[in-house]
Amino acid sequence: MVVVSLFAVTGGGPRPGNVFAAGQARAAAWSGKPITLEVDAREAPRKRLQARLLLPAAPGPLTLVYPQWIPGEHGPTGPIADLAGLRFAAAGKPVPWRRDPVDMFAFHLEVPAGADALEATFDYLSPPDSEGFTSGASATAQLTVVSWNQVLLYPKGAASDALTYAASLRLPAGWKYGTALPVGRETAERVEFAPVSLTTLVDSPVLAGAHFHTFPLTTAAPPHQVHAAADSEAALEAPPPVVAGWKSLVAETGVLFGARHYRSYSFLLTLSDHTAHFGLEHHESSDDRVRERSLVDEDARRVAAGLLPHEMTHSWNGKYRRPTGLAPGNFDAPMRGELLWVYEGLTTYLGQVLAARSGLLTADEYRESLALTAAGMDHQRGRTWRPLLDTTVAAQILYGARGDGGAWRRGVDFYPEGELLWLEADALIRRETAGAKSLDDFCRLFYGGTSGPPQMVPYTFDDVVAALQKVAPYDWRGFWRSRVEETTTGAPLGGVAGGGWKLVYTDTVPQMLRSQEAVQKTVDVRFSIGIALAENGRINDVIPGSPADRAGVAPGMKLVAVNGRRMSPEVLRQAIRDTKARGPLELLTENGEFFATHRLEYEGGERYPRLERDPTRADLLSEIIRPRASAP
Numbered sequence: 240m241v242v243v244s245l246f247a248v249t250g251g252g253p254r255p256g257n258v259f260a261a262g263q264a265r266a267a268a269w270s271g272k273p274i275t276l277e278v279d280a281r282e283a284p285r286k287r288l289q290a291r292l293l294l295p296a297a298p299g300p301l302t303l304v305y306p307q308w309i310p311g312e313h314g315p316t317g318p319i320a321d322l323a324g325l326r327f328a329a330a331g332k333p334v335p336w337r338r339d340p341v342d343m344f345a346f347h348l349e350v351p352a353g354a355d356a357l358e359a360t361f362d363y364l365s366p367p368d369s370e371g372f373t374s375g376a377s378a379t380a381q382l383t384v385v386s387w388n389q390v391l392l393y394p395k396g397a398a399s400d401a402l403t404y405a406a407s408l409r410l411p412a413g414w415k416y417g418t419a420l421p422v423g424r425e426t427a428e429r430v431e432f433a434p435v436s437l438t439t440l441v442d443s444p445v446l447a448g449a450h451f452h453t454f455p456l457t458t459a460a461p462p463h464q465v466h467a468a469a470d471s472e473a474a475l476e477a478p479p480p481v482v483a484g485w486k487s488l489v490a491e492t493g494v495l496f497g498a499r500h501y502r503s504y505s506f507l508l509t510l511s512d513h514t515a516h517f518g519l520e521h522h523e524s525s526d527d528r529v530r531e532r533s534l535v536d537e538d539a540r541r542v543a544a545g546l547l548p549h550e551m552t553h554s555w556n557g558k559y560r561r562p563t564g565l566a567p568g569n570f571d572a573p574m575r576g577e578l579l580w581v582y583e584g585l586t587t588y589l590g591q592v593l594a595a596r597s598g599l600l601t602a603d604e605y606r607e608s609l610a611l612t613a614a615g616m617d618h619q620r621g622r623t624w625r626p627l628l629d630t631t632v633a634a635q636i637l638y639g640a641r642g643d644g645g646a647w648r649r650g651v652d653f654y655p656e657g658e659l660l661w662l663e664a665d666a667l668i669r670r671e672t673a674g675a676k677s678l679d680d681f682c683r684l685f686y687g688g689t690s691g692p693p694q695m696v697p698y699t700f701d702d703v704v705a706a707l708q709k710v711a712p713y714d715w716r717g718f719w720r721s722r723v724e725e726t727t728t729g730a731p732l733g734g735v736a737g738g739g740w741k742l743v744y745t746d747t748v749p750q751m752l753r754s755q756e757a758v759q760k761t762v763d764v765r766f767s768i769g770i771a772l773a774e775n776g777r778i779n780d781v782i783p784g785s786p787a788d789r790a791g792v793a794p795g796m797k798l799v800a801v802n803g804r805r806m807s808p809e810v811l812r813q814a815i816r817d818t819k820a821r822g823p824l825e826l827l828t829e830n831g832e833f834f835a836t837h838r839l840e841y842e843g844g845e846r847y848p849r850l851e852r853d854p855t856r857a858d859l860l861s862e863i864i865r866p867r868a869s870a871p
């Protein structure tokens with residue numbers, strides 16, 4: 240997902256006239272006792288969370304930081320611009336502060352003599368309607384997600400495992416909540432959570448809302464549930480097949496990994512058209528935000544079906560096992576993304592496979608998604624200059640990249656291309672072992688182990704190669720090196736072929752694409768004339784070298800008319816269909832205040848990707864998505 244950053248830019252406020260020359264946090268200034276954190280979310284509908292921290296402290300210089308590098312977001316996405324009203328006090332007196340001139344997330348201050356604690360208060364300005372990840376829109380009139388990293392500070396340089404926070408939360412009257420965070424006690428006023436490490440706190444957001452329902456998914460331990468909050472009561476009426484699919488998902492993950500590394504697991508499902516839409520993984524929960532009618536509208540359900548399987552897979556691949564570069568130990572040390580093709584790529588593959596195994600996607604829907612992914616990657620012309628590895632290294636800037644120019648720039652392709660590569664690895668293991676082993680065996684070996692509470696075991700590229708080697712001896716180092724580090728002209732389609740299918744193009748719009756277009760209000764004719772556009776004609780991207788590109792059409796323009804008739808999705812599709820009989824197509828575009836006509840030399844009609852069975856090879860793909868678990 241690409242974050243559209245629409246943060247409110249806050250005013251600077253007056254600088255304090257009397258600041259101390261404060262250096263880095265001295266060990267002596269930090270006493271290591273639990274930090275008290277009180278969050279008041281009663282004004283969440285007004286997009287404001289109030290935070291009060293009580294930090295045990297000793298006199299002397301102290302540097303506090305606001306979390307910058309957010310786990311799972313793989314970048315410096317902490318919403319520092321939305322911190323407002325910051326004040327410090329000790330022994331009843333204000334304590335002046337000064338922001339570090341280089342590190343925008345760090346605040347220097349001097350704890351006065353005689354003080355044994357420091358109070359910090361500030362507001363988090365929760366943004367209105369905006370996309371992005373957790374720093375995007377998170378509160379509506381009816382619900383909110385509290386991400387603890389947005390409402391706390393901690394001593395710079397401290398390991399997040401070494402700090403203990405005793406957090407409490409006040410919610411609007413009548414709101415219910417769900418979280419993986421253990422509750423200490425609940426009063427009419429507030430929820431007091433059991434003291435936990437800063438790592439666990441940031442890993443355990445709270446979903447709360449006026450319209451709230453909990454769906455239990457298991458009867459045996461450990462407990463699994465979907466906590467859902469929506470902007471309406473009606474949006475919570477999940478049809479029985481959806482709930483059955485969630486239950487099957489839990490069962491299928493048990494079969495796939497063979498062990499669970501959590502005490503309980505909660506999907507925190509937000510159903511709203513006014514929050515950002517994404518999923519963020521946690522060890523014992525996931526923050527899953529989809530459109531309001533995603534449980535009850537068929538198109539929206541289909542488009543969102545893979546989200547919960549993806550995020551749950553991360554409990555193993557991403558949380559339990561994590562690349563060393565993505566486990567810096569706190570939230571102010573930078574992350575390195577070079578293994579995101581494992582962290583996100585394998586999760587994309589397994590998430591889709593698990594969605595199919597659990598029935599959340601039909602076999603047709605699974606194959607349609609895979610065909611769209613394969614065709615999409617095959618049309619990413621940026622692959623000729625940017626190897627997949629660079630999309631992982633540059634992930635922290637690519638998540639924020641615009642959609643225009645995406646086919647030439649490449650975006651966070653390690654998700655979709657990772658899916659193709661891990662399918663290829665799966666097919667290879669099956670081939671090399673004559674069907675005796677599969678990627679499932681790698682999953683049990685690498686992510687299984689012994690069930691128990693959360694722990695994190697870091698890994699390197701060598702560890703991945705060694706584990707694959709154990710499952711099926713092969714030149715895995717060479718396999719990944721060539722696919723990850725080298726530029727190529729076409730997508731890696733070895734997995735589709737090895738799975739017994741072929742990528743073909745037909746003139747029928749796949750149901751999955753119809754649903755995506757209906758939900759996202761887009762039209763995707765990239766595979767015929769080379770354009771991805773919004774329903775209203777705004778051109779999101781043009782494939783370099785495509786008929787539209789050769790005719791001078793570019794992203795950012797607006798498609799106004801097709802063959803002299805006002806543009807609509809139907810008019811455009813019909814005109815493309817007609818090229819088979821009538822030849823070239825004429826597009827009228829608007830570029831700022833200027834209009835231009837473009838003659839597209841194209842006679843190929845409509846073209847959409849689809850997978851077709853290759854009868855000369857075994858149908859491994861159907862075997863891969865076959866359910867494993869017995870009915871729940």
Ligand SMILES: [Zn+2]
Pocket residue numbers: 520549553583586
């Ligand atoms: Zn992910």
